[in-house]
Amino acid sequence: xxxxxxxxxxxxxxxxxxxxxxxxxxxxxxxxxxxxxxxxxxxxxxxxxxxxxxxxxxxxxxxxxxxxxxxxxxxxxxxxxxxxxxxxxxxxxxxxxxxxxxxxxxxxxxxxxxxxxxxxxxxxxxxxxxxxxxxxxxxxxxxxxxxxxxxxxxxxxxxxxxxxxxxxxxxxxxxxxxxxxxxxxxxxxxxxxxxxxxxxxxxxxxxxxxxxxxxxxxxxxxxxxxxxxxxxxxxxxxxxxxxxxxxxxxxxxxxxxxxxxxxxxxxxxxxxxxxxxxxxxxxxxxxxxxxxxxxxxxxxxxxxxxxxxxxxxxxxxxxxxxxxxxxxxxxxxxxxxxxxxxxxxxxxxxxxxxxxxxxxxxxxxxxxxxxxxxxxxxxxxxxxxxxxxxxxxxxxxxxxxxxxxxxxxxxxxxxxxxxxxxxxxxxxxxxxxxxxxxxx
Amino acid sequence: xxxxxxxxxxxxxxxxxxxxxxxxxxxxxxxxxxxxxxxxxxxxxxxxxxxxxxxxxxxxxxxxxxxxxxxxxxxxxxxxxxxxxxxxxxxxxxxxxxxxxxxxxxxxxxxxxxxxxxxxxxxxxxxxxxxxxxxxxxxxxxxxxxxxxxxxxxxxxxxxxxxxxxxxxxxxxxxxxxxxxxxxxxxxxxxxxxxxxxxxxxxxxxxxxxxxxxxxxxxxxxxxxxxxxxxxxxxxxxxxxxxxxxxxxx
Numbered sequence: 023x024x025x026x027x028x029x030x031x032x033x034x035x036x037x038x039x040x041x042x043x044x045x046x047x048x049x050x051x052x053x054x055x056x057x058x059x060x061x062x063x064x065x066x067x068x069x070x071x072x073x074x075x076x077x078x079x080x081x082x083x084x085x086x087x088x089x090x091x092x093x094x095x096x097x098x099x100x101x102x103x104x105x106x107x108x109x110x111x112x113x114x115x116x117x118x119x120x121x122x123x124x125x126x127x128x129x130x131x132x133x134x135x136x137x138x139x140x141x142x143x144x145x146x147x148x149x150x151x152x153x154x155x156x157x158x159x160x161x162x163x164x165x166x167x168x169x170x171x172x173x174x175x176x177x178x179x180x181x182x183x184x185x186x187x188x189x190x191x192x193x194x195x196x197x198x199x200x201x202x203x204x205x206x207x208x209x210x211x212x213x214x215x216x217x218x219x220x221x222x223x224x225x226x227x228x229x230x231x232x233x234x235x236x237x238x239x240x241x242x243x244x245x246x247x248x249x250x251x252x253x254x255x256x257x258x259x260x261x262x263x264x265x266x267x268x269x270x271x272x273x274x275x276x277x278x279x280x281x282x283x284x285x286x287x288x289x290x291x292x293x294x295x296x297x298x299x300x301x302x303x304x305x306x307x308x309x310x311x312x313x314x315x316x317x318x319x320x321x322x323x324x325x326x327x328x329x330x331x332x333x334x335x336x337x338x339x340x341x342x343x344x345x346x347x348x349x350x351x352x353x354x355x356x357x358x359x360x361x362x363x364x365x366x367x368x369x370x371x372x373x374x375x376x377x378x379x380x381x382x383x384x385x386x387x388x389x390x391x392x393x394x395x396x397x398x399x400x401x402x403x404x405x406x407x408x409x410x411x412x413x414x415x416x417x418x419x420x421x422x423x424x425x426x427x428x429x430x431x432x433x434x435x436x437x438x439x440x441x442x443x444x445x446x447x448x449x450x451x452x453x454x455x456x457x458x459x460x461x462x
Numbered sequence: 463x464x465x466x467x468x469x470x471x472x473x474x475x476x477x478x479x480x481x482x483x484x485x486x487x488x489x490x491x492x493x494x495x496x497x498x499x500x501x502x503x504x505x506x507x508x509x510x511x512x513x514x515x516x517x518x519x520x521x522x523x524x525x526x527x528x529x530x531x532x533x534x535x536x537x538x539x540x541x542x543x544x545x546x547x548x549x550x551x552x553x554x555x556x557x558x559x560x561x562x563x564x565x566x567x568x569x570x571x572x573x574x575x576x577x578x579x580x581x582x583x584x585x586x587x588x589x590x591x592x593x594x595x596x597x598x599x600x601x602x603x604x605x606x607x608x609x610x611x612x613x614x615x616x617x618x619x620x621x622x623x624x625x626x627x628x629x630x631x632x633x634x635x636x637x638x639x640x641x642x643x644x645x646x647x648x649x650x651x652x653x654x655x656x657x658x659x660x661x662x663x664x665x666x667x668x669x670x671x672x673x674x675x676x677x678x679x680x681x682x683x684x685x686x687x688x689x690x691x692x693x694x695x696x697x698x699x700x701x702x703x704x705x706x707x708x709x710x711x712x
Contacts, residue, residue, distance in 0.1 A: 417620060418539050419535060419567045435553065
């Protein structure tokens with residue numbers, strides 16, 4: 023494609039200045055320069071790029087927020103207090119605060135044998151990236167925001183599960199923003215699940231304050247042959263001035279199993295995108311999610327699932343409950359490459375409106391280049407089922423309570439596969455709490 | 463008493479009920495029989511409060527109080543219960559959760575204290591045993607994957623737990639085999655009481671062998687056109703609806 027003639031955006035110009043000031047004079051400089059050049063060539067994604075049509079960053083990002091400084095002692099103390107209030111029982115905890123990995127806030131004592139966690143900056147400076155992770159990372163090479171993330175990379179975790187290790191203890195990856203002053207954070211974590219190994223990662227994004235923020239967060243995962251990886255993510259309680267861009271890049275080996283559940287219940291603008299590729303046969307991937315949106319919040323779920331290998335199964339199930347003037351977006355693309363015969367793909371996105379001021383854009387797509395596959399997709403937008411409501415009311419359950427029961431059930435379908443009981447309960451409780459806050 | 467007076471109902475401009483009058487006294491089992499399309503199910507939905515029906519005239523009085531102005535949940539709390547012809551499947555809502563929500567919502571609406579969990583469980587267990595409802599069903603999502611017979615038994619279990627003043631049974635016998643019919647009928651008969659009435663809507667006399675009616679009404683074209691005792695149902699079984707339908711049309 024010939025380069026588009028593009029006027030430099032104020033934010034892009036500011037990012038250039040910020041990058042020159044930020045760029046550390048260490049071994050990472052060359053890598054960062056290369057990434058920033060890539061970003062500069064493409065610029066902020068705009069509505070002219072189809073997959074960013076509904077989340078136009080050139081329109082949304084008026085000014086580039088400066089990279090968050092290293093957290094000071096008071097911020098670390100505030101984070102410690104917040105963290106103490108919440109923990110996944112039996113889990114090891116990895117904390118990233120304002121983009122940087124904080125060993126002093128992390129607790130790795132529960133880590134299962136065969137699992138290692140190190141700082142991503144250390145890991146990248148001491149050796150080449152694992153080939154599987156490098157391949158997974160490439161899935162996102164068309165995304166300019168990933169190049170920006172690489173240029174400004176502040177920190178994150180390198181998580182490695184040795185082959186044949188069943189990590190009984192989940193790893194909680196907490197991404198906290200201090201939210202004291204307007205700032206941008208750029209973190210990236212890697213998860214390598216060795217052959218026949220297994221891991222559950224509980225990712226949580228939250229903010230201690232309401233200052234304007236841009237969080238560009240990336241998770242790269244390589245799941246080995248016969249391995250299984252469960253990824254549970256919750257983006258919750260970010261303020262109306264938050265812009266959260268979360269990308270997951272994941273590559274699945276033969277007979278691998280991937281289960282993902284994402285709960286988005288937050289203000290501001292959220293984009294969760296996942297690139298997933300099946301590179302070995304007989305693997306399965308289930309991607310589920312719930313979005314609870316109100317006010318003027320905007321949440322975009324974009325999935326690109328590529329079946330390169332034959333005999334794999336993909337399932338996507340996303341539920342959206344929208345109130346106020348919120349905007350929900352679901353873009354799911356399933357690509358079946360030539361030769362990926364016997365692919366079994368099903369995608370469903372369902373939305374319920376609580377009021378009449380909200381908007382939902384549902385865009386499921388199938389691109390199929392193989393002839394012996396079973397693929398389907400569906401999308402619904404609307405209100406609750408009248409027959410179900412009447413049935414409950416005819417049993418004496420008042421309208422609001424009946425609606426709440428049905429909405430909780432609606433959301434819980436996308437939560438039911440979560441294997442960690444405490445996380446599952448918390449997600450369901452959060453749905454109930456959100457519904458009560460919205461008069462249901 | 464449950465009394466329907468001169469009820470006229472339309473659906474999308476179509477007249478379904480045309481001046482229906484009916485009384486069900488406490489302690490009475492009244493059966494309504496009639497051919498397809500006579501408006502039997504419409505009558506039960508209108509009494510229970512379904513919104514898709516337009517009542518153009520008439521009243522439905524529960525002990526003298528017109529229920530047509532009430533929400534369905536209010537009618538339920540006042541003691542009206544509709545056993546659905548097609549019980550609705552509700553994925554994601556465990557049957558037990560639903561039962562507890564409905565029992566306690568009605569108690570709350572009447573100003574009674576909510577049942578404690580142990581009391582409630584005991585109550586459910588007794589009812590479930592009588593209706594041969596497998597306790598595992600109570601953990602499953604409401605009506606999801608239940609057989610036709612299981613759904614109908616679940617309806618009667620709900621009626622037993624909610625102890626209504628009047629039970630409306632809308633073709634509860636449809637889709638039941640003989641064993642299920644016996645179980646369901648026994649469940650209904652166990653609830654017969656001096657202060658409770660039933661309106662049993664059915665196509666077939668067979669159900670009335672199990673649930674003996676005190677009075678039988680024949681409905682056609684939106685009205686009750688003949689009433690009698692249990693013998694009327696037997697006569698219908700022999701001669702069909704033909705005579706009555708012709709009468710009504712005249």
